[in-house]
Amino acid sequence: DIIAESLGSHLREDFVSVDDYASNCGATYRVVGLIQPDPGAEVVAFAAQKVLFHGPGIVAYVDDNGDWHALNASTFPNVYRIAWTTNQGKISENQPQSPGAPGDLGKTASAGDTGKYVLLAAEQMTLNISGNNAIRFVVVSGETPIGGYQPGISASYIGVNLDGPRFFRNMILWISGYMGELKFVQQYINDQKTMSQQLTQANSNLLMAQQTISQLQQQLQQAQSALSSANGQITQLSSQLSQLNTQLSKVNSTANSALNAANSAASPSLAYAGIIVGILALIVALVAVAMKPKK
Structure with missing residues (x-):
C-alpha cells in the first residue's frame, strides 16, 4: 500500500x-x-x-x-x-x-x-x-x-x-x-463491440420504426373512424334530401292541380265577356250609322 x-x-x-x-x-x-x-x-x-x-x-x-x-x-x-x-x-x-x-x-x-x-x-x-x-x-x-x-x-x-x-x-x-499476439484478440474484441453497437442501433431503429408504424396505424384508425362518421352523415343528408324531393313533388303536384282547376273555371266567363263586348260593339256601330248625316 x-x-x-x-x-x-x-x-x-x-x-x-x-x-x-x-x-x-x-x-x-x-x-x-x-x-x-x-x-x-x-x-x-x-x-x-x-x-x-x-x-x-x-x-x-x-x-x-x-x-x-x-x-x-x-x-x-x-x-x-x-x-x-x-x-x-x-x-x-x-x-x-x-x-x-x-x-x-x-x-x-x-x-x-x-x-x-x-x-x-x-x-x-x-x-x-x-x-x-x-x-x-x-x-x-x-x-x-x-x-x-x-x-x-x-x-x-x-x-x-x-x-x-x-x-x-x-x-x-x-x-x-x-x-x-493480443493485437489480434483486441481487434476481434473491437470488431465485436462495433457489431454490438451496430446491432443496438439497428434494434433502436427497429423500435422507432415500430413505434412510427403504431402511430400511423392509430392515425389510420382515427381517419377510418372519421370517414365512417362522414359516410353516416352523408347517408343521413341523402335521406333528408330524398324526403325534401318527395315533399317538393307533392307541392308541385298540388300547385299544378290548383292551376288547372283555375284555368278550367275561368274559360266560360271569358267566352260570355267576349259575346257581350261584341254585342256592345255592334250597337255602337249601328248607332253611329243611324246618326250619320245624309247627303
Whole structure:
C-alpha cells in the first residue's frame, strides 16, 4: 500500500483475507480467482479464466480525501477490476490487533462479510516522464503472482488446472502496450463491440420504426373512424334530401292541380265577356250609322 500510494495510485490492498467456498483448490483459502475484467481490459481474459490466489486479500479504492471504498460495489475512473471471487466469498481476519485478540482491521470489509470480492485490479495513470505524458498502469493483487508460497502463475495446483501462465503473460502484454499476439484478440474484441453497437442501433431503429408504424396505424384508425362518421352523415343528408324531393313533388303536384282547376273555371266567363263586348260593339256601330248625316 505504501508503494501504491507513493506512485499516486488510488488502489490499495485491504487488511483482511477472503475465502471462497465455491471456487478453490480443495480448501476455501486456496482461492481460484475468476478472470472477469471490466470493459476496456477484456483482452487479459484471452484463454485465461481461472488463476490461483492462495490465501488472498481483497483490493480496495482510496479517494483523494483518503476515504476507503469497496471495489466490488462501485466502479471508479481509470480503474479496471480484473479478478474476482465467486458470490460465495467470505471475509476472514487472520491478523488480530494484538496476539490472541479478535481482529478487525478491514477498511472496506469485516470478518464474516460475504459476497463477490475483487482479487486483482489495475489503475491506468497518466504520468509526466521527461516532460512528456505517458500512460502507465499500477496493478494491485491480493496475492503474489510470482514467488510466495504458491504463486498465481501456477499452471495447476492440487489437481486443479489453472491459467496462471497465460493470464500473467496477458497482463504484461496489456500494461506494457506491446500487446504481441493480443493485437489480434483486441481487434476481434473491437470488431465485436462495433457489431454490438451496430446491432443496438439497428434494434433502436427497429423500435422507432415500430413505434412510427403504431402511430400511423392509430392515425389510420382515427381517419377510418372519421370517414365512417362522414359516410353516416352523408347517408343521413341523402335521406333528408330524398324526403325534401318527395315533399317538393307533392307541392308541385298540388300547385299544378290548383292551376288547372283555375284555368278550367275561368274559360266560360271569358267566352260570355267576349259575346257581350261584341254585342256592345255592334250597337255602337249601328248607332253611329243611324246618326250619320245624309247627303
